Amino acid sequence: MSDLVTVSELTRSFRPGPPAVDHISFSVRRGEIFSLLGPNGAGKTTTIRLLSGLIYPTSGEVRILGIVTTDSSQVEEIHNAIGLLPEVPGLYESLSAMQNLRFYGRMHSLSEATINERARELLAAFDIWGRRDDRVATYSKGMKQKVAIVRALLHDPECLILDEPLSGLDPEAAKSTRDFLVDQRRRGRTVIVSTHNLDDADRLSDRVAVIRSRLLALDTPSQLKSRLFRARVEVRMQNGSPSVLDRVRSLPGILHASWEPPSLILELAEPESELPEVISTLVRAGLRLQYVTPMEHSLEDVYLKLVDDARGRAGAGP
Amino acid sequence: MKLERVRELFHKDFAELRSNRSVFISLFVFPALFLLEGIGSAVARSLTTSSSPASLVASYISGASLSLDLLLFVPVITAVTIGSNSIVQEKTTRSLEPLLATPITDTELLVGKAMTPFLPGVIAVWVCYTVLFTVIDVLAWPVTHAIVFPTAITLFQMWIIVPLLGLVGTFGVLTISSWAKDARAAQQMSTVIELPAIGLILVVFLFLPSSWEVLGAFAVGLAIAAYGLLRVAIWRFDRPSILVNWR
Numbered sequence: 129m130s131d132l133v134t135v136s137e138l139t140r141s142f143r144p145g146p147p148a149v150d151h152i153s154f155s156v157r158r159g160e161i162f163s164l165l166g167p168n169g170a171g172k173t174t175t176i177r178l179l180s181g182l183i184y185p186t187s188g189e190v191r192i193l194g195i196v197t198t199d200s201s202q203v204e205e206i207h208n209a210i211g212l213l214p215e216v217p218g219l220y221e222s223l224s225a226m227q228n229l230r231f232y233g234r235m236h237s238l239s240e241a242t243i244n245e246r247a248r249e250l251l252a253a254f255d256i257w258g259r260r261d262d263r264v265a266t267y268s269k270g271m272k273q274k275v276a277i278v279r280a281l282l283h284d285p286e287c288l289i290l291d292e293p294l295s296g297l298d299p300e301a302a303k304s305t306r307d308f309l310v311d312q313r314r315r316g317r318t319v320i321v322s323t324h325n326l327d328d329a330d331r332l333s334d335r336v337a338v339i340r341s342r343l344l345a346l347d348t349p350s351q352l353k354s355r356l357f358r359a360r361v362e363v364r365m366q367n368g369s370p371s372v373l374d375r376v377r378s379l380p381g382i383l384h385a386s387w388e389p390p391s392l393i394l395e396l397a398e399p400e401s402e403l404p405e406v407i408s409t410l411v412r413a414g415l416r417l418q419y420v421t422p423m424e425h426s427l428e429d430v431y432l433k434l435v436d437d438a439r440g441r442a443g444a445g446p
Numbered sequence: 447m448k449l450e451r452v453r454e455l456f457h458k459d460f461a462e463l464r465s466n467r468s469v470f471i472s473l474f475v476f477p478a479l480f481l482l483e484g485i486g487s488a489v490a491r492s493l494t495t496s497s498s499p500a501s502l503v504a505s506y507i508s509g510a511s512l513s514l515d516l517l518l519f520v521p522v523i524t525a526v527t528i529g530s531n532s533i534v535q536e537k538t539t540r541s542l543e544p545l546l547a548t549p550i551t552d553t554e555l556l557v558g559k560a561m562t563p564f565l566p567g568v569i570a571v572w573v574c575y576t577v578l579f580t581v582i583d584v585l586a587w588p589v590t591h592a593i594v595f596p597t598a599i600t601l602f603q604m605w606i607i608v609p610l611l612g613l614v615g616t617f618g619v620l621t622i623s624s625w626a627k628d629a630r631a632a633q634q635m636s637t638v639i640e641l642p643a644i645g646l647i648l649v650v651f652l653f654l655p656s657s658w659e660v661l662g663a664f665a666v667g668l669a670i671a672a673y674g675l676l677r678v679a680i681w682r683f684d685r686p687s688i689l690v691n692w693r
Contacts, residue, residue, distance in 0.1 A: 142690065180547050183686040204549040212547040216540040220458065222465035227458075234454040235548035263465075279544065 131155040132287055132318045133179065137188035140174050148174040150341045151188065156320055158286075161313050163333040164322040165431055170340045172322040173215055176291045179320065180212045192287065208236060211280035213290040217272045221265040225256065225275045228264060229282055236283035243282070250278040253308065270301040277305065287318040294328050306332060330427035344434045352430045358383055359399045360423040363392040363407075366416040375413055379406055393423070447553050455550070455558025456565075462535075463528060463562060473527065473566055477520050481574040484513025485581050492585040499590040506582050506594045513578060514600060515651040517571050521608055522643045524567025525615030530636035532559050533623040537688070546685050556683055560616045568612040575604045602661060610668035614643055617675035624683050 133156040141147040149171040156162045166172050177183045179190055181197035190197045193209050219228050226247060233243035251257040254274040256267075264272060273296065280288055293309070294302045309319055309332060323329050329336055330349050338344040338352075345352055365372075370387045376394065377385050381402030384395040392410075396402045399422065410417060464470050487509040491502070536542040545555075579595035586594045596604065619636050626632035650664045 177543075177689065182543065182546055182689055203551065207547060207549040210547065212544060214540065214543040214547075216543075218540040218542070218544045220462060220541055221539065222462050223458070227461065231454060231458045232544070232548060235451055235545070235550055237448070237450070237549070276544070 130158055132158045132193065133320070134191040135179070135188070136191075138175070138178060138185050138190060139187045140171075140178055140183065141186045147186070147341060149178065149185075149339075152339060152343045153188075154337055154343060154346055156287075156318060157334075158318050159313060159316045160334040161309060161319045161321065161332050163329040163336045164320070164339060165324065165326065165329055165336055165427075166339040167324065167435055172324075172339065173291055175339065176212075176214075176289055176320075176322050180210055180289055181206050182212075208283060209286050211283065211285035211288045213273075213276050213280045213288070213293055215291040215295075217276035219264045219272055219275055219279070222263060224261045224263055225251065225267075225278075226260045228275065229279060232279050233282050238283060246282050246284070247278070250281055251275075254278060254304070270297045273297060274301070274305070277308070281312075285317075287320065288312060289320045291322045292324075293321060294323065294325055302328070326426065326428040326431055336427070338431060338434045340435055340438045342438075344438050345430075349427050349430075353425045353427070356430050356433055357425040358395045358397070360425075361394045361396060361399055361403060362421045362423050363394065363410065364390055364418040364421075365392065365410070366390070366418055368392060368415055372410070372413070372415065375409060376406060379409060382406070447551065447557070451550050451554045452558040452561070455555065456561040459532065459559070459562035460566075463566075469527065469531075473524055474570070476523060477517065477570040477574050480513050480516040480520070481578060483516070484510050484574075484578045487513065488578070488582045488585055499592070502586060502589050503592070503594050506586055507597065510578060510582055510595065511656070514575065514603065515647070517574050518603070518607065518611060518647050518651060519644055520571050520574075521564075521567035521612035522615040522640055522647075524570065525563040525612055526619050526636045526640050527563075528566065529560075529563030529616055529619030530623060530633050532563060533620065533688075534626065534632040543689060546689070552680070552683055552685065556620065556679060560620060563619060564612045564616040567615070568609055571608045572604060575600070575608075599656060599658070599661065602665075606665050607661070607668070610665060610672055611643065611647070613672035614668055614675060615640075617672055617679050618643075621675055621679040621682055624679070624688055 135152060135154050138149055138152045139147050140149040152175065164172050164175055174183070178185055178197070179192075181190070181192075181203070184198050192206055195202045195206055197206055199206075220231070223231070229247045229251075230243055233246070238246070247260070248257060251260055254277070256271055256274055259267070259271070264275065267275065273293070277290070277293065280290070288309075290309075294305055297305060306328065309321070312319055313334075321329070321332065333349060335346065335348050336352060337346045345355075347355065368387075368390055372392055373385050373387055376382055376392065379402070381397045382394060383397055386393045394406065396406075403420070407417065407420060488506060491505050491509050533542070536545060550558075575596075579600075582595050583593055586592075622635045622638075623632050626635060646664070650660060654660050
C-alpha cells in the first residue's frame with residue numbers, strides 16, 4: 129500500500145509552554161484505519177488540525193497526496209482530498225440537515241444532483257434520511273455526530289480525518305458508526321481517527337500511533353502488545369493445586385508461572401513451540417485440563433504502559 | 447475567487463439570520479420608524495394650505511430631510527447588529543472549523559461574511575428612500591405638478607453615502623469579530639464602531655449646512671475609512687490564529 133499522508137518532523141508550539149506537537153513523524157497508508165491515541169492534552173486535536181491544513185506547523189511538514197498542506201496554491205486539492213470531522217460537530221443548528229449538506233456540498237463545488245444523491249445515500253446509511261428536513265437543533269447528540277460524519281464524506285474525499293468520532297454516542301450509535309468506518313476502509317478510503325477510547329481503537333485500527341506531544345509508539349495493535357508484553361496463557365484445570373507450579377517452572381521456555389485458582393497462569397517466550405510440551409507434562413501428571421486460553425493484553429495495557437513510561441522519563445528529567 | 451461560494455455563504459448566513467426572528471424583526475424597527483416619521487411629516491404638510499407651489503416644494507424637502515438623515519444610521523446599526531454575530535457565531539457554534547476545512551479561500555470567506563451585514567441595511571434604506579420619495583411626489587403633485595424627490599443631493603446620499611456607511615460598519619465589525627476572543631468582547635467592541643460613525647452622521651447631516659463640499663468630503667472620508675478597515679480586516683483575518691485563540 130502506498131502512503132497517502134506523510135508527516136515529517138511535525139512540530140507546533142503555542143506560546144507560552146512546551147510544544148503541543150513535538151517532532152512527530154509517521155505516514156498513513158492508503159486504505160487503512162490509523163488511530164492517534166493519547167491522553168488529554170497530548171496534542172491529538174492539534175495533530176488533526178495540522179493534518180487537515182487548518183493550522184500550520186511551527187516546523188516540519190504534512191503532505192497529503194504528495195502536496196504540502198501549507199501550499200496555498202493547492203488549497204482546493206488538499207481540502208477536496210480530506211473529509212474532516214472536528215471534535216465538535218459544528219453544524220448550523222438553525223438549518224436542517226439537508227440545508228447543512230447543501231451548503232457544504234456547494235462549498236466543494238458539487239452539482240445539485242451529486243449533493244442530493246450523496247446526501248440520500250449517506251443519510252439513509254445512518255438512518256436519518258427521514259429527518260433530513262428537521263432543524264439540526266432538534267437532533268440528539270448522536271444524530272448531530274452522524275450528520276457531521278455525512279458532511280465529511282459528502283464530497284467523497286480520499287481521506288477521512290475524524291476527531292473523537294464515537295465520543296458521546298450511545299452503544300448502538302457507536303456500533304453503527306464503527307461498522308460504517310470499517311465499511312469505508314473496505315471501499316478503499318483512508319481513515320485517520322483520534323480517540324482516547326482504547327477499545328474502539330483496538331477493534332478498528334490497522335495501526336495505532338500513541339502520542340504524548342512526541343510519538344511514543346507506532347505499530348499494529350497486536351504488534352504493540354507483543355512488543356511490550358510477554359505472551360500469557362491461562363490453563364484451567366479441574367483438579368489443580370499450587371503444587372503444579374513446581375512441575376512447570378522447570379520446563380524450558382517458562383518465564384513466569386503463577387497459580388490463580390483454578391488456573392495456572394504462564395508467561396512463555398514462544399507459546400506456539402513451548403505450549404505443547406507444557407500441556408503434555410500436565411496431562412502426564414494426571415491433571416484434567418478444562419481449557420487452555422491465550423491471555424491477551426489489551427491496548428489499554430499498552431497505552432498505560434507507554435504513557436506511564438513517558439511520564440517517568442519526563443519526571444526523571446535530563 | 448469563486449462567486450458561487452460567496453453567494454452560498456451569504457445565503458446560509460441570511461437563512462440563519464431569518465431563523466433568528468427577534469434579531470431579524472428588530473432590523474426593520476429603525477427603518478420603519480424613520481420612514482413613518484417622514485411619511486407623517488409629508489402628510490401633515492399636504493394638509494396645510496401653502497401660499498405657492500415653490501414654497502410647498504421647499505416645505506416638503508425640509509420636512510423629509512430629518513427622516514432621510516435619520517435613515518443614514520440604519521446601514522451602520524444593521525451592519526453592527528448582524529456583523530458582530532457573524533464570525534463570532536461561527537466560533538461559538540464551532541462551525542468555523544468545518545467551514546475552514548472546505549476549499550473556501552480567505553477572500554471568499556471575508557466577502558461572503560461581509561454581504562449579510564452589508565446588504566440588508568443598505569437595501570432597507572434604498573427601499574425607505576424610494577417609498578418616501580414616491581409618497582411625497584404623489585402628495586405634492588396636485589399642487590406642484592412637478593417631481594419634488596429625488597433631488598441630486600438625496601440621490602448622492604442614497605447611492606454613495608448609504609453604501610459607504612454600510613461598508614464602514616461591515617468592515618469595522620468584521621475586523622472586531624475576527625479579532626475578539628469571545629462573543630461578549632466582540633459585541634461590546636462592536637459598539638465602538640457605531641459611536642464615531644453615528645457622531646459623524648449627526649455632525650454632517652444635522653448640524654452642518656447641506657452642501658456638495660460637505661457631502662463630498664464626507665464621502666471621501668468614508669471611502670478612506672472603509673478601505674482602511676478592509677485592509678485591517680484582511681490583515682487580521684488569520685485562520686490558524688482564529689481557531690487557536692478562540693475560547
